[in-house]
Amino acid sequence: MNASLRVSDPGADWSVDDPQGLALRLRLRAVRMVAPHGFGYLGQALSSAEQVAAMFAHARPGLDRMVCSPGHYVIAPFAAAVELGLLDEEAAATYGQNGSFIEAIGTERSPVVDYTCGSLGQGLSAAIGFCLSDRLHGTDRRTVAMVSDGELEEGQVWEAALFAAHHRLDNLAVLIDANDSQVDGPVSSITTIEPIAAKWSAFGWHVQDIDGHDVHAVIAALKAAAAETERPSVIVCRTSTVHGLDCLPPDADGHFIKLPPELAEAAVAELTSRVESHRA
Template identity: 75%
Template structure:
C-alpha cells in the first residue's frame, strides 16, 4: 500500500479550497452506503488536509494520523489526488478492506496511524528525531484531535519533542470540541490550549481551521522555526453541509438515504458554482 513518504509518490494540489470541498464530497460518498459513519471528522478537517497536501513534499515528508477514526479524510484526499485508487476507496469500511473506518498499522496513505487515541504524537516525535540523527531532510506532520489532549501520553510526547527542539515536527490539532461522550469542554477542561503547548517548549498558533489559506501560510512558516510547532485549528464537525440537522451527532453522523442525497446535491452544487 502506498504511503505519502514512499519514493516516487506524486501528487499536486492546484486549488486547495476546491480540494477541501472534494474531500467532503468523497467522504460523504464513502459513508453513505453504510448509513452512518465518521463524516463529521472529514467535515472539520477538510481544509487542514487540503492545506497539508499542498505543503507536504511527496516522497519525502512523513504523515501521522493519531485519531484513527479521522482516516476517512486522509483517504478522501488521497483518492482525489491519485494516491489511493478509486477501487480501494470504494471499499471503505468493508470487511477485509485495508481502507478501514478506523485505521490500523496496515492502512495506506499515512506513515503511521493507531487504533488507540493519544499515541500518534509519540510516533511522530520518533520519526522526527530519527530523521535528524540520520541527517535526512524531512518534515513530520502529525494530525491530532482536541479530545486526545485528555491523554497523558500526548503531553509526555510534547515534553520530549520540546526538550529535543524537534523543529521539523509540526502538529495540526483539530479543535472541534467533539468526542464520543459529547463536547470536549463538558468532559475535561483543556484550555488554554496554546499556553499549555508553549509551556512545553513549542511554538503555538491558534487560527480558524476552515481558512485554508491561513492554514497553508502557518504550515509554511512552521518550517522556519527552531522549535516544534503546533497549529490549533478551531473547527466544526458540521462545517460545509447546511442540510445537516442542528442536533446531528457530529462524532458519528447518521445518514438516511434522503439526507445523503440532499448532502450530495449541496456539495455538487457548490462545486458547480465554483467551476462556473
Template identity: 35%
Template sequence: MQAVPDPTKTNFPFAPARLRRTVLDMAYAGQTVHIGCAFSIIELLAVLYRNHLQFSPTDPASPGRDMLVLSKGHGVMAQYACMREIGWIDDAAVSGYFADGSTLKGLSDSRVPGLEVTSGSLGHGLSIAVGMALGARRNGSNQRVFCIVGDGEMNEGPNWEAMLFAPQHKLDNLVVIIDENGFQAMGRTDEIIALGDLATKFAAFGFDAVTIDGHDEAAIDDAVTSLLGNGSGRPKAIIAKTIKGYGVPFMENDNIWHYTRLTDQTYQAAIAALEEAR
C-alpha cells in the same frame, strides 16, 4: 541523505468540496460513521497535501517523504479522500468501502499504503510522531513530521509526555496540528475535561504555537510556512479552530454525526448542501 520529493510538481488541487463529496460517498457506500470528525479536518489536509507535504505521487512509501501522522484515526475518510486525488486509492475502493474484501479500514491503518500509523486508540499518535521526528533528525534527513490530533484526544496523558520530549530534543521538524472542534465522542470537550488555551499550554512546554481558523486555507498555509521558516529550533503547534461537520449545515456542531449513518435522504441532502455552497 534521501532525495525529498517536491510537492510543487504534483499539481493536485485537493478541492475541499470534492474531498467532502468523497467522504460522503464512502460513508454512504459502507454505511459507516465518523463523518463530522472527517469534515473538520478537510481544509487542514487539503493545504498540507497541496502545499507542504513532500511526497511521490507514484510511491506512497517513497524514502524521502514527509510523514503525516493522523493520530485522530477515526477521521481517516478525509485522508482517504486526499489519497484518491493523488491516485493512491481508486474509485472502486471508494464505492466498495467496507464491502467484503475492502482493504480500507474505518480507522487509520499502517498496512494501507499512504497511511503512516495505525491509530484510533487515541493519545498515541503524537508520541509516534515525536519518535519519527527524532529518527529523521538522527538520520540526517530533511523530512518533516506533521501530526493531527483531536482536541478531545488531548485529554490523554501520553500527549503531554511527548510535548515535554519534543522541545528537549529541539525537534523543529515536528508540526502538531490540533483539530479543536469542541467535541469528542460523548459530548463537548469543555464539559468533559476543559482544555483551556492550548496555544498557551504548548508555548509553556517550549513549542512555537499559534491559533488559527482551521477552515481558512490561506491562514493554514501561512501558519505552516511561517512556523517552519522561523528558524527558532523549537517544535511547532497549530491550534486549528474548526467546526465538526463543517460544510454541510445540518451536520455542523451536531455531535450526532460522530456516530450516525447516512440514509438515502440524508445522503442526498448532504450532497445538495455541498452543491449549493459552491
C-alpha cells in the same frame, strides 16, 4: 495505488493547485464513502478537510511524512488521496467493509498516511520517533501530525510534547483539530483543556491559533512552522464537525453522523453544487 504506499514513499506523487477546491471535493468524497453504511465518521472529514488539503498542498511528495493520530480521522486523508490520484476509486468504495484495507478506523496497515492507530493519544509519539530518526540520519524530511482536541485528555500526548520540546524537534508540526467534539459529547463538558495554545506554549512549542476552516491560513501556518528552526510547532485549528454541510439537522452528532439515504442524497447534491460553483 499499491496498498502499502504512503505519502513519504519514493514514487508517491501529486500536486495541489487549488487547496480550497480540494477541501470541497474531499467533503463530497467522504459523504460518498460513508453513505453506503448510513452512518460513520463524516464529522471528522468535515472538521479537518481544510487541514488535510493544506497538508497535501504543503508537503513534498515522496519525502515529508503525515501522521493521523486519531484513527477515525483517516477518512479525510483517504478521501483526499482519491481526489489526488493516490488511491483508486474502487478501493475507496470498500471503505469500512470487512476485509478492506480502507478501514473506518485506521491501523498499522492503512495506506496513504505514514502512521495511524486505533488507540487515541499515540500518534504524536510516533511522529516524534520519525522526526528524531530523520534528524539522526541527517535527512530533510518534515513530519506533520494530525491530533484531535479530545486526545489532549491523554497523558501520553503531554509526555510526548515535553520530549519533542526538550529535543527541539523543529522538523515537527502538529495540527490540533479543536472541534470540541468527542464520543461522550463536547470535549469542554468532559474535561477542561483550554487554554490549549497557552499550554503548548508553556511546554516550549511554537504556537499558532487559527481558523481551521481557512485553508490558506492553515497553509501559511504550516509554512511558518517549516521556517521555525528552534522548536517544534503546533497549530491549533478551530473547527466544527458540521462545517460545510448545511443539510445536516441541527442536532446532528458530529462525532458519528447518521446518514440515511435521503440525507445522503441531499448532502451529495449540496456538496456537488458547492464544487461546481467553486470551479465556475
